[in-house]
Amino acid sequence: MSGRLDIVIVGGGTAGWMCAAACAAKLDPRRYRVRLLESEEIGTVGVGEATLPQMKDFNDFLGLDEREFMAATQASFKLGIEFVNWGRQGDRYIHPFGTFGRPVGEADFFSYWARANIAGTAAPLFDYCFPIVMAKADRFMLPNGNPDDVRNAFSYAYHLDAFLYARFLRRWAEARGIERVEGRIVDVERDGEDGRIAAVTMASGARVAGDLFIDCSGFRSLLLGQTLDVGLEDWSHWLPCDSAVAVPSARSDAFTPYTRATRRSAGWQWRIPLQHRTGNGYVYASRHISDDAAAAALLANLDGEALADPRVLRFKAGKRHQGWSHNCIAMGLAGGFLEPLESTSIYLVQVAIMHMLTLLPAEPAIDPALPAEFNRVLDIEYDRIRDFLILHYVANAADAPLWEQVTSMKLPDTLRDRIDRFRHRGHVPAYRDGLFGPTSWQAVFVGQGIVPQAADRLADILPDAVLAERLDALSATIAYGVQSARDHAAFVSDYCPAPAP
Numbered sequence: 001m002s003g004r005l006d007i008v009i010v011g012g013g014t015a016g017w018m019c020a021a022a023c024a025a026k027l028d029p030r031r032y033r034v035r036l037l038e039s040e041e042i043g044t045v046g047v048g049e050a051t052l053p054q055m056k057d058f059n060d061f062l063g064l065d066e067r068e069f070m071a072a073t074q075a076s077f078k079l080g081i082e083f084v085n086w087g088r089q090g091d092r093y094i095h096p097f098g099t100f101g102r103p104v105g106e107a108d109f110f111s112y113w114a115r116a117n118i119a120g121t122a123a124p125l126f127d128y129c130f131p132i133v134m135a136k137a138d139r140f141m142l143p144n145g146n147p148d149d150v151r152n153a154f155s156y157a158y159h160l161d162a163f164l165y166a167r168f169l170r171r172w173a174e175a176r177g178i179e180r181v182e183g184r185i186v187d188v189e190r191d192g193e194d195g196r197i198a199a200v201t202m203a204s205g206a207r208v209a210g211d212l213f214i215d216c217s218g219f220r221s222l223l224l225g226q227t228l229d230v231g232l233e234d235w236s237h238w239l240p241c242d243s244a245v246a247v248p249s250a251r252s253d254a255f256t257p258y259t260r261a262t263r264r265s266a267g268w269q270w271r272i273p274l275q276h277r278t279g280n281g282y283v284y285a286s287r288h289i290s291d292d293a294a295a296a297a298l299l300a301n302l303d304g305e306a307l308a309d310p311r312v313l314r315f316k317a318g319k320r321h322q323g324w325s326h327n328c329i330a331m332g333l334a335g336g337f338l339e340p341l342e343s344t345s346i347y348l349v350q351v352a353i354m355h356m357l358t359l360l361p362a363e364p365a366i367d368p369a370l371p372a373e374f375n376r377v378l379d380i381e382y383d384r385i386r387d388f389l390i391l392h393y394v395a396n397a398a399d400a401p402l403w404e405q406v407t408s409m410k411l412p413d414t415l416r417d418r419i420d421r422f423r424h425r426g427h428v429p430a431y432r433d434g435l436f437g438p439t440s441w442q443a444v445f446v447g448q449g450i451v452p453q454a455a456d457r458l459a460d461i462l463p464d465a466v467l468a469e470r471l472d473a474l475s476a477t478i479a480y481g482v483q484s485a486r487d488h489a490a491f492v493s494d495y496c497p498a499p500a501p
Helices: 013-026 054-062 066-072 109-119 130-136 162-174 222-227 291-300 345-359 369-394 401-407 413-425 438-447 464-482 488-495
Strands: 005-010 032-038 076-078 080-084 092-096 157-159 179-182 185-190 197-202 207-209 212-215 232-234 243-249 259-264 267-273 278-284 311-314 318-320 328-330
Touching: 005 013, 005 207, 013 032, 013 054, 013 162, 013 345, 054 066, 054 157, 054 345, 066 162, 066 488, 076 488, 080 130, 092 130, 092 438, 109 464, 130 464, 185 222, 212 222, 222 328, 243 291, 267 291, 278 291, 318 369, 328 345, 345 369, 369 401, 369 413, 369 438, 413 438
Parallel strands: 005 032, 005 212, 032 179, 080 259, 212 328
Antiparallel strands: 076 157, 080 092, 185 197, 197 207, 232 318, 243 278, 243 311, 259 267, 267 278
16 A cells, blocks of 8 residues: 555446545545546436535535536526425425525514414415525526525525536546546455455456445445445335336426426426426336336426437335445445435435545544444435425325325324424424425425414414515515526526537
């Protein structure tokens, strides 16, 4: 060894190159050597094209130029996710990247809305959210930085081509010293004493040794799952969709600044608008619909010409029992998979990267406290996202066999408690670790027909007339503020135009 800790990333794709880019940006090359092994022969899943606002944080963490990144990845802006036919057929709502309302008294805004809603004097909750009203108008603007301006009460994410993002990060990381090794791995060597991974052997015969291995090998989980035999905690009894069929289509006139998820009889369909095309897919439970029928349903519900043949993917919802075992850390699909209903896949890669950097050992001998803490935090992240996804399924009409199954299933105790507390008085506990905060839960609860039966007592003090006046003023302020936003397509065309594919 050269005195540097030798990090070997196995697999490219989005997860591998995000990890490599973070290492290039933040690790001292005098102390860490980083190599990424990937084979052009092995394809990537590459259908996860919708992200969360934390991705902007990650790009800023790297120091990427937003306009350059968006042009290179054919990206558009995302203000939230529209859910169509969830709850009941004909319903639609948007889960926003922002907050509901603004302070109107001693209690939080949602408590005042719940009180007015029970009294029948409130407008729909979603009228009090700036990014929702802006999204419905197909408009966009950047936050203005003024904390007193309602037009600053939101964040945003991206729709992007995941393959182009990985390619963009590859160029960026290689320019900053990351070594890429082309080739297919044919063997994994373990240390005879402690079982850690010692090296991998390439098809060329080359042996690549390392101190810390990052498994970004996708669903195969070559190192963590296959070699170290870390099993998968199966959550398919709660999240029964196990397949997806995906197809790109020509960009339609509806260049929306939001993702759309439409509930179907055996699952749900996604729509993700990029600059050069629209990404589409049908996530479904294979026991309730065949691949051919799912593909036919998807093709029948596109808003542009299909640009390729539908492609079928298989998966199982769950996570590895440990994301870090021995000297191996799994990221992305190698560590677990939760379906893309709330666009969490890239976020979970990001969380793993950030905690890896925080807990990175300085020498080959790894203190057991480091993987223990990594696994603790990742378990919390997965568990809380799992509960949030299950909520979408359980709060529905039982109008088809799949929906009969999920609406009658036994829920995790953590989710059942959260639903009961919300129904009682609109309470959504906030927590330090975990992705989705109160606004997200409020949006899905109310959007799918679960509303509080009473309001927080702190909201009782404000007189009815004053509360009604403040709510009316707020919705008017939001509606007026949206008028200053630009058409989304025009904004993207001026801000980050992408070259023709």
